Amino acid sequence: MRRIIPPLLVTLLSVTASSLHASMSLDKMIVYFEPGQPPRQDIMVSNPDQENLYLQTEVYKVVNPGRENEEHIRITDPDKLKLLATPQKAIIPPNGRKTVRLVSLETPNAKEEVYRVTFRPVVGDIQATQTAIKLLIAYQALVFIRPANPKYDVVAKWEGNKIVFTNKGNMNAVLRNGKFCSSKKDDSCKPLSEGTRLYAGQSWTLELPDTKGYVRYGLFDGQFEKTKTFSPGKS
Numbered sequence: 001m002r003r004i005i006p007p008l009l010v011t012l013l014s015v016t017a018s019s020l021h022a023s024m025s026l027d028k029m030i031v032y033f034e035p036g037q038p039p040r041q042d043i044m045v046s047n048p049d050q051e052n053l054y055l056q057t058e059v060y061k062v063v064n065p066g067r068e069n070e071e072h073i074r075i076t077d078p079d080k081l082k083l084l085a086t087p088q089k090a091i092i093p094p095n096g097r098k099t100v101r102l103v104s105l106e107t108p109n110a111k112e113e114v115y116r117v118t119f120r121p122v123v124g125d126i127q128a129t130q131t132a133i134k135l136l137i138a139y140q141a142l143v144f145i146r147p148a149n150p151k152y153d154v155v156a157k158w159e160g161n162k163i164v165f166t167n168k169g170n171m172n173a174v175l176r177n178g179k180f181c182s183s184k185k186d187d188s189c190k191p192l193s194e195g196t197r198l199y200a201g202q203s204w205t206l207e208l209p210d211t212k213g214y215v216r217y218g219l220f221d222g223q224f225e226k227t228k229t230f231s232p233g234k235s
Contacts, residue, residue, distance in 0.1 A: 024053055024092070026119060026139055031102060032222045033145040039104040043141060045119060047092040054122045055092055057085040057100055062114040065172075066199040072116055082106050083115050083143060108147045111170035111200040115143040144222070146171055154198060154219055156230040161211045163230060166203040173198055176225070177218040180208055189216070 027044040047053035059081070060072040075081055084103040092098045102117065120138040152173035157164045167173060178192035195217070196204050208215070214231040 023047075023049055023137060024055070024119065024121060024139070026141060029139070029141050030222070031141055031143045033104045033143070035107055035146055035148050035150065041102045043100045043102065043117075043119075044097055045090075045092060045100055046097045047094065050094045052094065053092040053096075055090045055098065056120045056122050057088050058118040058120065059083055059085050060116045060118065062116055065114040066197065066202055082113070083117075083145065085117050102143060104145050106145075108145060111147055112150065112172065113145040114172075114199075115145070117141045117143055144172065150221075152198075152200070152219065152221060154217075154228065156215070158232045159205075161208050162205055163208060163215055164203055164205045165198060165230075167198040167200055170200050171221070172200060174220040175204070175217045176220055177227075179216045180210075180213055181216065182210055182213040188213075192217075 025046045025048065027046075031041045031043070033039060033041065045053075045055060058074060060074050061083075063071040063073060075083075082105050084101075084105065086101050086103070090098050090100075100117075100119070118138055118140050121136045123136070147170050150171040151169045152167055152171050153169035154165055154167050154173055154175070157166070165175065174195065174197045176195040178195055179189040180192055181189040190209075192206070192215070194206060198204055206215075212232075214229055216227060216229045218225040218227050
């Protein structure tokens with residue numbers, strides 16, 4: 001399954017008596033802006049360390065999400081900003097917390113917009129007598145801004161022992177908790193280890209253990225999961 005990009009690991013030389021790392025935690029890693037709901041969402045950033053956390057936030061627009069040519073473009077031009085993260089810089093004291101507010105400035109017309117917001121620790125003042133490595137770990141939150149009438153529409157086409165899923169809707173859906181059933185008997189169903197986040201207009205191919213049977217997946221939209229069965233000759 002495609003997942004959120006893992007925490008980014010950056011190593012920097014610093015002067016310290018022992019190895020150090022700047023750590024933090026976020027109370028959510030995926031954010032959904034739904035039509036008709038307030039255009040703001042809060043993420044709580046916690047600093048479990050015994051020293052100040054110097055935090056910087058960066059907003060990236062995701063172009064071609066989920067594709068091989070996916071790009072993350074940092075937005076710095078105020079006229080092009082459609083998603084705000086404030087504050088952009090903050091100091092979080094030891095064992096303290098700070099709220100970062102995300103604000104969506106528009107509702108997409110055609111399909112959902114995808115962003116990634118980076119929460120990056122930056123280097124503060126360090127004094128010591130030995131050279132070592134300081135690890136700075138940044139996290140990215142995945143942000144979806146839904147269109148006015150959001151809907152996923154996942155259909156499937158069988159090609160021999162492969163099944164091709166296509167999302168004809170205008171928002172993503174996560175295919176999870178999959179099963180392949182070789183007959184109508186419940187005990188014939190075996191779990192499928194693979195799943196994916198299927199973005200609007202995209203397809204995903206899955207190889208099956210047999211050409212006969214059907215596939216069942218849970219389709220998760222961020223709030224609810226609905227189970228759908230895909231059989232040969234039916235979408």
